[in-house]
Amino acid sequence: MFKEKTYCGEIIMDGQSKEVSLAGWVDRKRDLGGIIFIELRDITGIVQVVFDSSKSAENAKIADAAKSEYIIYVKGTVRKRSADTINPNLPTGDIEVEAHYIEILNKSLVPPFPIDIRDNISEEVSLKFRYLDMRRVTLRDAIIKRHLLMQAIRKYLVENRFHEIETPFLNKSTPEGARDFIVPSRLSKGEFYALPQSPQLFKQILMVAGFDRYFQIVKCFRDEDLRNDRQPEFTQVDMELSFVTPDMIIEIIEGLLKIAVKEITGLDAATPFKRISYTEAMSKYGCDAPDTRTDVELVECSDIFRDSEFNVFKSALAKGGIIKGLAVQDNGRISRKMIDDYTAHVRVYGAKGFPMFKYNNGVLEGGISKFISEKEKNEIVQRFRLTGQALIFFSVDDENIVNNTLSHMRIKIAEDAGLLDRDKFCFLWVTEFPLFEYDQTNKRFQSKHHPFTAPVQGDIEKLGNMTIKNVDEIKSQAYDIVLNGTEIGGGSIRINTTELQSRIFSILGISEEEAREKFSFLLEALKYGAPPHGGIALGLDRILMILLKRNSIRDVIAFPKTQSGQCLMSNAPSGVTDEQLKELSIKVITK
RNA sequence: GGGGUGUUAGCUCAGUUGGUUAGAGUAUCUGCCUGUCACGCAGAGGGUCGCGAGUUCGAGUCUCGUACACCCCGCCA
Numbered sequence: 001m002f003k004e005k006t007y008c009g010e011i012i013m014d015g016q017s018k019e020v021s022l023a024g025w026v027d028r029k030r031d032l033g034g035i036i037f038i039e040l041r042d043i044t045g046i047v048q049v050v051f052d053s054s055k056s057a058e059n060a061k062i063a064d065a066a067k068s069e070y071i072i073y074v075k076g077t078v079r080k081r082s083a084d085t086i087n088p089n090l091p092t093g094d095i096e097v098e099a100h101y102i103e104i105l106n107k108s109l110v111p112p113f114p115i116d117i118r119d120n121i122s123e124e125v126s127l128k129f130r131y132l133d134m135r136r137v138t139l140r141d142a143i144i145k146r147h148l149l150m151q152a153i154r155k156y157l158v159e160n161r162f163h164e165i166e167t168p169f170l171n172k173s174t175p176e177g178a179r180d181f182i183v184p185s186r187l188s189k190g191e192f193y194a195l196p197q198s199p200q201l202f203k204q205i206l207m208v209a210g211f212d213r214y215f216q217i218v219k220c221f222r223d224e225d226l227r228n229d230r231q232p233e234f235t236q237v238d239m240e241l242s243f244v245t246p247d248m249i250i251e252i253i254e255g256l257l258k259i260a261v262k263e264i265t266g267l268d269a270a271t272p273f274k275r276i277s278y279t280e281a282m283s284k285y286g287c288d289a290p291d292t293r294t295d296v297e298l299v300e301c302s303d304i305f306r307d308s309e310f311n312v313f314k315s316a317l318a319k320g321g322i323i324k325g326l327a328v329q330d331n332g333r334i335s336r337k338m339i340d341d342y343t344a345h346v347r348v349y350g351a352k353g354f355p356m357f358k359y360n361n362g363v364l365e366g367g368i369s370k371f372i373s374e375k376e377k378n379e380i381v382q383r384f385r386l387t388g389q390a391l392i393f394f395s396v397d398d399e400n401i402v403n404n405t406l407s408h409m410r411i412k413i414a415e416d417a418g419l420l421d422r423d424k425f426c427f428l429w430v431t432e433f434p435l436f437e438y439d440q441t442n443k444r445f446q447s448k449h450h451p452f453t454a455p456v457q458g459d460i461e462k463l464g465n466m467t468i469k470n471v472d473e474i475k476s477q478a479y480d481i482v483l484n485g486t487e488i489g490g491g492s493i494r495i496n497t498t499e500l501q502s503r504i505f506s507i508l509g510i511s512e513e514e515a516r517e518k519f520s521f522l523l524e525a526l527k528y529g530a531p532p533h534g535g536i537a538l539g540l541d542r543i544l545m546i547l548l549k550r551n552s553i554r555d556v557i558a559f560p561k562t563q564s565g566q567c568l569m570s571n572a573p574s575g576v577t578d579e580q581l582k583e584l585s586i587k588v589i590t591k
Numbered sequence: 592g593g594g595g596u597g598u599u600a601g602c603u604c605a606g607u608u609g610g611u612u613a614g615a616g617u618a619u620c621u622g623c624c625u626g627u628c629a630c631g632c633a634g635a636g637g638g639u640c641g642c643g644a645g646u647u648c649g650a651g652u653c654u655c656g657u658a659c660a661c662c663c664c665g666c667c668a
Contacts, residue, residue: 034625
């Protein structure tokens with residue numbers, strides 16, 4: 001019976017009328033008394049089925065009994081609609097199926113929300129009734145696009161001589177990076193596996209094993225607080241290559257992302273993508289993942305206000321702070337009220353205020369302009385190359401707060417000023433990251449990327465005299481790919497000698513003993529002819545979210561979790577039986 | 592760990608200064624209807640105003656606590 005079934009959305013009129021059999025969900029029903037129209041839906045789309053009571057009263061009666069979301073099986077004749085009954089809003093709107101058989105295969109409760117329209121439903125309801133929301137076009141399309149993207153990526157990578165190889169989920173907990181999800185071991189009581197934050201070590205081992213190009217589309221797990229672009233489990237397009245340079249990897253990824261953009265949006269992305277150094281990104285944009293959909297940039301102004309009489313500037317500079325600013329030609333779009341809101345908002349970034357003034361045809365006025373000397377005003381006009389009309393905002397504090405504040409505010413302000421193009425996709429490579437950063441809280445150096453990242457060749461000799469002050473100067477061979485201000489991937493050339501790897505561990509405060517305990521297999525493997533290698537991982541969920549212009553990563557995941565890590569459909573996580581705990585030798589200490 | 596917003600009918604939402612019996616659209620149910628396509632028309636049912644305290648003659652509305660969802664900071668690459 002199902003063998004000859006065709007798909008609703010794929011019925012076309014090719015020549016004369018033909019017989020079809022269909023099975024699907026009742027999307028909508030229009031009962032006009034003597035004639036009943038059912039819009040039948042399956043994964044491909046919708047087709048109108050007609051039941052004429054004058055031809056079969058019995059079929060019409062069954063059709064009448066079929067309610068929203070009932071599953072029906074229909075046989076009928078495909079025919080052209082008359083010109084005046086064509087529905088231009090439906091892809092199959094020029095044909096319909098005249099039914100001569102109908103069977104109700106299963107009933108449905110009244111759905112808690114309408115399936116047939118795009119009306120918003122609350123996310124809570126969506127997550128609880130995920131199987132119903134996935135019947136709706138919006139989510140269904142995202143899931144189908146995700147599938148298409150994954151297939152396109154596989155095809156591309158296989159064509160580029162990559163092997164797809166799986167790596168274990170049950171693995172060892174490693175220091176550094178995010179908090180691990182841990183899994184108790186029954187066979188080794190009191191011991192735990194950790195779910196991978198990424199397949200990092202295993203893919204490097206695969207390089208030593210001689211698989212010179214590896215990839216995997218794989219789940220990764222990080223037990224950290226969630227955001228709209230962060231889930232506890234997420235999917236990476238993970239890859240690693242031997243005998244490779246950063247330029248080669250960048251070229252391969254540009255090819256891959258070009259295909260992704262084409263597959264999802266139909267647009268052609270221009271390659272090569274722009275590249276900037278980490279240092280330039282921090283200076284111009286205040287963050288390492290800048291959104292380049294707007295030209296608004298941060299401008300260093302500390303030197304201009306070196307002798308400022310304005311107390312706010314003076315005291316901040318005296319404490320070793322910096323002053324950066326940004327100028328926007330807002331064409332009157334930004335109101336006094338919005339500026340007040342900005343001032344309140346910057347507090348979340350740790351800023352104490354958000355000083356500003358206006359530039360109007362040669363005159364600096366309003367805001368803090370009365371505290372600024374003529375000389376300083378002239379320098380501001382020159383530094384920002386002001387013409388016409390503009391608003392100039394400043395942040396003054398220690399460097400981290402200034403960059404944090406302005407990197408966020410430049411986007412908000414540019415958007416409010418109409419200077420951010422929402423329809424653009426702006427890719428950007430960020431390169432030359434520092435190898436380490438100093439962790440003020442724990443008073444130690446840590447890897448900016450991860451401990452297996454290779455330093456730039458010429459900087460290896462500087463490792464010996466690294467201090468908190470010059471830690472920035474030692475660069476790594478790491479690169480991040482950014483799309484519209486979101487990091488969608490990152491990678492590096494790896495260390496491939498035991499000597500250098502051990503040295504990096506020791507700088508990170510990982511003792512020889514600990515290194516042996518955690519990574520002995522890697523250190524050992526590096527001794528057996530480890531090829532030069534490097535790789536990258538792309539965040540599949542984020543790429544989809546941005547290309548599909550969805551607000552959240554959850555909108556491109558079939559079964560996502562809430563911000564508190566709950567699955568509202570299955571109610572995970574949940575307790576386990578005492579028996580299970582006993583088997584694992586685990587005791588739960590209730591808070 | 593911290594800040595913000597929200598929670599009213601199955602769903603989406605309105606609800607004024609604290610004041611009579613808490614509304615709308617949609618969905619559902621019943622009846623009518625042979626070319627609809629968000630079909631139409633007539634009627635009906637549907638509420639622990641998230642939960643718990645408090646203030647008050649009186650609380651959907653004010654206060655406090657709490658739960659959940661979302662956004663953000665910290666955290667996370």
